[in-house]
Amino acid sequence: xxxxxxKSLVAEAAIRGVTEARANIFGHVLNPTGQRSxxxxxxKKLIGQKVAEWYPYxxxxxxxxxxxxxEQERLNKLEMLKRRGKGPPKKGQxxxxxxxxx
Amino acid sequence: xxxxxxxxxxxxxxxxxxxxxxxxKYELRRKLYKAFCKDPDLPSDMRxxxxxxxxxLPRNSSFARVRNRCIFTGRPRSVYEFFRISRIVFRGLASxxxxxxxxxxxx
Numbered sequence: 001x002x003x004x005x006x007k008s009l010v011a012e013a014a015i016r017g018v019t020e021a022r023a024n025i026f027g028h029v030l031n032p033t034g035q036r037s038x039x040x041x042x043x044k045k046l047i048g049q050k051v052a053e054w055y056p057y058x059x060x061x062x063x064x065x066x067x068x069x070x071e072q073e074r075l076n077k078l079e080m081l082k083r084r085g086k087g088p089p090k091k092g093q094x095x096x097x098x099x100x101x102x
Numbered sequence: 103x104x105x106x107x108x109x110x111x112x113x114x115x116x117x118x119x120x121x122x123x124x125x126x127k128y129e130l131r132r133k134l135y136k137a138f139c140k141d142p143d144l145p146s147d148m149r150x151x152x153x154x155x156x157x158x159l160p161r162n163s164s165f166a167r168v169r170n171r172c173i174f175t176g177r178p179r180s181v182y183e184f185f186r187i188s189r190i191v192f193r194g195l196a197s198x199x200x201x202x203x204x205x206x207x208x209x
Contacts, residue, residue, distance in 0.1 A: 038137040046133075048126035051165065054186060055119050055173055 115176050118169060121162045128163035132156065 016032070023030045029039045060066050081087045092101060135156040139149050161167065172181045172188035180189045187195070196204045 036140060036142050038141040041133060041137040041140065046129060047165075048129035051168060052122045052126035054122060054170065055115060 112176070114178075115171055115173070118171055121168050124160060124163040125165050125168055128159055129165075132159055132163065135159075 019030065019032075022028065029037075031037055031039070060070075078087060091097070135152045138144065138152040139156060141149070169178050170181050170183060170186070171178050172191060173186050174191045175188055177188035177190070181187065182189070182192060185192060185201070192201075195201050196206075
């Protein structure tokens with residue numbers, strides 16, 4: 001039994017030496033005890049740029065005439081609704097607001 | 103095809119777009135603070151300070167608040183990340199042809 005433990009001790013020491021040498025060469029960060037460290041967060045790549053580029057650029061924004069026309073159409077529609085009495089209610093008059101204030 | 107953008111989906115998409123921009127802007131700082139918080143080797147008051155700073159960042163700069171919406175319809179669910187479109191739009195487009203290399207599989 002002592003032979004077995006001696007052999008395992010030697011083997012462990014050898015493996016430890018190898019891992020330390022490897023970390024030294026390649027610049028790895030070692031954590032043999034497995035404690036919490038901030039390395040896990042810091043080693044991930046930055047994804048902010050990719051996340052921000054999800055929506056494609058709307059080429060209609062380049063042409064001010066088209067934007068003006070769309071805006072005009074939107075206002076016209078709103079005015080039509082208001083004329084019929086269907087526009088948005090005043091502040092504090094909507095369904096939920098009335099219920100809350102009652 | 104993208105001429106027909108309804109108003110409701112636009113608003114949601116605009117909000118989501120704002121969140122994405124904020125997240126990209128604050129990302130580096132956020133990561134730094136978080137990493138500092140969790141490092142066990144630092145003194146406890148420094149960790150508290152960083153945790154406080156992390157909590158002070160605007161909420162909309164968190165990546166968890168960003169949702170991948172369909173760019174055509176604004177649907178928040180069942181959006182394929184590869185195409186950035188929802189399953190309904192995908193089906194229509196795929197049948198019509200503009201999607202490169204997509205065809206109905208049968209084997």
